[in-house]
Amino acid sequence: QAFVDSIEASNDTLNAYVVKTPEKALEMAAASDKRIAAGEAGLLEGAPIGVKDLYCTKGVRTTACSNILGEFTPTYESTVTQQLWDAGAVMLGKLNMDEFAMGSSNETSRFGPPANPWRRNGSNQNLTPGGSSGGSAAAVSADLCLAATASDTGGSIRQPASFTGTVGIKPTYGRASRYGMVAFASSLDQAGPIAKTVEDSAILLEAMCGHDAKDSTSLPEPVPEWRNAVRRGVQGMKIGIPKEYRVDNMPEDIEALWSQGIDWLKEQGAEIVDVSLPHTKYALPAYYIVAPAEASSNLARYDGMRYGTRVSGDNLISTYEGTRSEGFGAEVQRRLMIGTYVLSSGYYDAYYLRAQKVRKKILNDFVEAFGSCDALLTPTCPSAAFAYGEKADPVQMYLNDIFTVTANLAGLPGISVPAALDKQGLPLGLQVIGKALDETTCFRVAGALE
Numbered sequence: 239q240a241f242v243d244s245i246e247a248s249n250d251t252l253n254a255y256v257v258k259t260p261e262k263a264l265e266m267a268a269a270s271d272k273r274i275a276a277g278e279a280g281l282l283e284g285a286p287i288g289v290k291d292l293y294c295t296k297g298v299r300t301t302a303c304s305n306i307l308g309e310f311t312p313t314y315e316s317t318v319t320q321q322l323w324d325a326g327a328v329m330l331g332k333l334n335m336d337e338f339a340m341g342s343s344n345e346t347s348r349f350g351p352p353a354n355p356w357r358r359n360g361s362n363q364n365l366t367p368g369g370s371s372g373g374s375a376a377a378v379s380a381d382l383c384l385a386a387t388a389s390d391t392g393g394s395i396r397q398p399a400s401f402t403g404t405v406g407i408k409p410t411y412g413r414a415s416r417y418g419m420v421a422f423a424s425s426l427d428q429a430g431p432i433a434k435t436v437e438d439s440a441i442l443l444e445a446m447c448g449h450d451a452k453d454s455t456s457l458p459e460p461v462p463e464w465r466n467a468v469r470r471g472v473q474g475m476k477i478g479i480p481k482e483y484r485v486d487n488m489p490e491d492i493e494a495l496w497s498q499g500i501d502w503l504k505e506q507g508a509e510i511v512d513v514s515l516p517h518t519k520y521a522l523p524a525y526y527i528v529a530p531a532e533a534s535s536n537l538a539r540y541d542g543m544r545y546g547t548r549v550s551g552d553n554l555i556s557t558y559e560g561t562r563s564e565g566f567g568a569e570v571q572r573r574l575m576i577g578t579y580v581l582s583s584g585y586y587d588a589y590y591l592r593a594q595k596v597r598k599k600i601l602n603d604f605v606e607a608f609g610s611c612d613a614l615l616t617p618t619c620p621s622a623a624f625a626y627g628e629k630a631d632p633v634q635m636y637l638n639d640i641f642t643v644t645a646n647l648a649g650l651p652g653i654s655v656p657a658a659l660d661k662q663g664l665p666l667g668l669q670v671i672g673k674a675l676d677e678t679t680c681f682r683v684a685g686a687l688e
């Protein structure tokens with residue numbers, strides 16, 4: 239009830255929820271009360287959770303914040319959300335996001351952007367909570383839910399967490415099922431939570447992960463009790479500092495944050511080692527080829543025939559054209575054009591195939607680096623939260639993903655943990671990248687930085 243009331247009071251200003259489900263929440267909470275009384279409480283019993291609008295939720299409108307999905311109301315539940323409800327969690331509603339999760343500022347949502355609850359010292363200007371999981375991050379940060387589901391294709395869990403002083407983890411590719419998640423780029427997409435603390439994020443992630451026969455890329459791996467790793471410390475651990483992440487024109491505040499993180503880990507008994515990830519400079523170009531290519535294939539299904547919006551024309555082709563021109567926003571259309579271009583015959587070898595080769599080299603860099611360390615420490619983003627409209631040039635927007643896309647390209651786990659405030663009073667996150675399937679180490683290091 240307290241969360242339902244807070245949403246009622248603040249959502250008009252924050253625009254974090256695009257669908258509110260107060261009745262469902264109170265009904266689920268009442269069922270939780272009964273299970274608690276019967277001594278049958280699940281891991282998340284009674285925990286009020288917000289759901290990013292790209293998870294299909296049975297009977298609750300799901301549009302990935304795109305016009306093309308109209309009033310689409312799924313007849314089935316995504317595996318990840320089903321697992322949360324099975325663990326006793328309570329659903330508060332659906333959270334704002336960039337259209338089809340394409341963006342770093344949540345400005346491409348059909349419902350308009352959510353506001354970051356944080357502001358620069360002495361300023362009233364609204365800032366973006368980041369993207370694409372901006373609604374999830376804003377809602378957690380403003381106490382409009384205890385935690386939220388999010389998704390990360392190139393940083394969409396970690397960057398919004400960094401911008402809002404919250405914790406976000408993207409697990410190893412294949413840890414969480416993608417069944418029932420609206421697809422963006424299938425070889426990069428991963429589910430994960432945004433939460434208030436490292437421990438909360440570990441508990442949530444435990445409930446979200448596990449093998450699912452409905453997703454052919456889901457890994458048949460047991461889910462460890464990650465919550466027990468959080469306070470285990472970093473004594474004797476080797477933490478790698480990748481020198482290529484020291485990019486040109488890195489803001490002083492980000493430099494200071496990184497040094498601070500290094501000092502904290504040293505003080506707690508970790509050894510710091512320099513490592514090199516030489517292909518880092520090719521990560522953004524490779525990501526912005528692979529992700530649009532996969533998106534152009536995934537989004538081909540939105541043709542106005544089966545569900546969502548239809549703009550009828552005189553014939554089939556004009557109906558497709560009308561539907562897709564009106565249904566998709568400008569950023570999605572840009573990605574679809576890039577994606578179809580890089581996949582077209584004659585260009586496939588020059589772009590898509592080459593990007594896949596670069597991707598392999600990026601993975602090899604990580605494998606090599608992990609030969610001499612247990613995890614890597616980097617800033618999550620090259621900046622704090624920025625204002626709406628501040629990055630109107632798409633390339634400037636894409637550059638904000640510089641430290642996050644590598645983990646997706648390599649399929650590795652990455653966590654962002656709030657670590658400092660910049661000179662303007664805005665939160666900044668540190669990122670810990672781990673070996674494949676070694677979220678445990680990510681949680682240990684993140685726990686030490688918290």
Ligand code: GLN
Binds near residue numbers: 369393639
């Ligand atoms: N900002 C990146 C993009 O626009 C990542 C988005 C995401 O992780 N969903 O593609």
